[in-house]
Amino acid sequence: MTQPIIPPDDSRAGSCRIDARDPARLAALFERCVWYRALAPGHRAWVLETAHAQAWAAGATVAAREAPSAYWLGVSSGLVKLAIFNASGRGCTFSGVPHGGWFGEGSVIKREPRKYDVIALQPSLVMAVPADTFHRLMDSSLPFNRFVIHQLNNRMGEFIALIQNSRLLDVDARVAQALAQMFNPDLYPETGSALEISQEEIGMLAGASRQRVNQALQTLEREGLVTLSYNRVDVVDLGALRAFGREQI
Secondary structure, three states: OOOOEOOHHHHHHOOOOEOOOOHHHHHHHHOOOHHHHOOOHHHHHHHHHHOEEEEEOOOOEEEOOOOEOOEEEEEEEOEEEEEEEOOOOOEEEEEEEEOOOEEOHHHHHHOOEOOOEEEEOOOEEEEEEEHHHHHHHHHHOHHHHHHHHHHHHHHHHHHHHHHHHHHHOOHHHHHHHHHHHOOOOOOOOOOOOEEEOOHHHHHHHHOOOHHHHHHHHHHHHHOOOEEEEOOEEEEOOHHHHHHOOHHHO
């Protein structure tokens, strides 16, 4: 049986749940996904019969490191981060995943324990496709295979850039790259030109304090790359944002 869907706004207010057995509600979430729309009708039915969506409060652990990769996960609304922490509590953030992004396909393909914690930075509605359904689609759907290969290729490029940026760029450039990463149209097609995100959340992604992030954002705004408002960043020039600080490499 599918699990309950909780709309993100309702989850903040603590209002009632919506029954996931209502296929129209679940289908509406998946219809926004490029990979789902490319599936044959029968393959779409597999997804709706087995998948679920669940709301998570900010700070909640959506999926734990070393736990079985039982689901392929996608963010319908909100923002999550992929991170690891050592015994002393020090952490390393690999990526921020805004709404429209799917992740974890590598661990699901290998049926191995998840390599990182998935933590909600904002109240988030997360969709979950069971590993068995994922593998069934891999075995049966050419469009799904194409999507997964494209996804893996883009994710590899993202992680290579992350390592490069963390070792070679100053904080201003790391903040620019952390923002630009979340506007990748291949991985996060629904981001648009604006991102609802706090300076503290950006700091978690860029590995910098909130105060230092504030300074970096002011620099980016003076350069005409972004405009800032409360807990919101609007990108004015995505190409220039991606290029910012790259001369350091």
